[in-house]
Amino acid sequence: MKFAVIVFPGSNCDVDMYHAIKDELGEEAVYVRYDEQNLANYDAILLPGGFSYGDYLRSGAIARFAPIMPEVIKAAEAGKPVLGVCNGFQILLEAGLLPGAMKRNKNLKFMCRPVTLRVQNNETMFTSAYENGEEITVPIAHGEGNYYCDEETLAQLKKDNRIAFSYADNPNGSVEDIAGIVNEEGNVLGMMPHPERAVDELLGSADGLKLFKSILRNWRESNVTHA
Amino acid sequence: MYKVKVYVTLKESVLDPQGSAVKNSLHSLSYNEVEDVRIGKYMELTVRDTENLDQRIQEICEKLLANTVIEDYTYEIEEGVAQ
Numbered sequence: 448m449k450f451a452v453i454v455f456p457g458s459n460c461d462v463d464m465y466h467a468i469k470d471e472l473g474e475e476a477v478y479v480r481y482d483e484q485n486l487a488n489y490d491a492i493l494l495p496g497g498f499s500y501g502d503y504l505r506s507g508a509i510a511r512f513a514p515i516m517p518e519v520i521k522a523a524e525a526g527k528p529v530l531g532v533c534n535g536f537q538i539l540l541e542a543g544l545l546p547g548a549m550k551r552n553k554n555l556k557f558m559c560r561p562v563t564l565r566v567q568n569n570e571t572m573f574t575s576a577y578e579n580g581e582e583i584t585v586p587i588a589h590g591e592g593n594y595y596c597d598e599e600t601l602a603q604l605k606k607d608n609r610i611a612f613s614y615a616d617n618p619n620g621s622v623e624d625i626a627g628i629v630n631e632e633g634n635v636l637g638m639m640p641h642p643e644r645a646v647d648e649l650l651g652s653a654d655g656l657k658l659f660k661s662i663l664r665n666w667r668e669s670n671v672t673h674a
Numbered sequence: 675m676y677k678v679k680v681y682v683t684l685k686e687s688v689l690d691p692q693g694s695a696v697k698n699s700l701h702s703l704s705y706n707e708v709e710d711v712r713i714g715k716y717m718e719l720t721v722r723d724t725e726n727l728d729q730r731i732q733e734i735c736e737k738l739l740a741n742t743v744i745e746d747y748t749y750e751i752e753e754g755v756a757q
Binding site: 504505508509512540541546547548550551552553554555593595596597620 | 684687688689691692695738739741743744
């Protein structure tokens with residue numbers, strides 16, 4: 448399986464993402480620059496964390512108009528897995544691929560520490576290797592991860608079971624303790640915690656690896672024909 | 675040339691963590707009459723004469739300057755700014 452790791456000016460988790468795919472998952476990862484305009488050859492698209500374009504104006508607001516973004520939207524519409532982590536999640540929100548927006552953390556602090564997440568829906572292509580309700584340890588590292596959406600959107604997310612991960616102990620003020628959501632079709636996941644930083648016990652946790660394994664397993668099930 | 679002053683604030687319905695912190699600080703300085711503080715952004719655009727100026731400024735605000743999921747914007751257009 449071939450993963451594109453999109454590199455924006457100011458991305459800083461691109462190397463972690465690449466490492467997670469190549470060394471831990473054992474699949475192919477390729478850095479794709481923000482100014483390229485073709486993602487046809489990739490099976491999955493990863494938007495890493497960081498501070499794209501310095502997060503000037505708003506997190507993700509400028510990256511959302513980068514030349515690669517129409518291709519990311521095209522890939523999402525084609526049903527390919529698209530994962531946005533941290534700044535990548537913020538970019539997906541700004542691009543309208545996921546509903547809602549991010550505010551400053553409730554306590555106004557940049558927080559960088561492991562947190563406990565609860566798997567709310569293991570019937571997505573990103574979470575199928577987890578158990579429903581499973582508690583996992585994944586680090587957060589953000590100043591603007593306070594997820595907001597209006598009540599109508601929240602009701603829809605809950606009704607459609609689109610909350611993939613929630614915080615066991617809400618660190619940032621997000622509505623409904625939301626840590627990660629999927630789109631209506633289930634092929635776009637945005638999450639603030641960093642699964643790519645939790646792919647080996649040496650890093651303190653390997654709980655994030657199952658997310659990438661889920662993507663791989665689902666891709667194999669739908670793409671590899673057995674003789 | 676025009677000078678366009680754009681103000682972006684969080685919507686009334688959205689809690690403003692920065693505003694709350696500043697309000698608490700003002701209260702601790704005994705300015706207890708301050709009921710509420712909302713933090714926003716102020717942007718000044720210098721814009722060449724163009725057709726549909728008003729419509730284009732709205733577009734600019736909605737496309738980039740404000741995130742209308744959580745923010746409101748207002749703007750003022752001042753004419754005749756010296757180059």
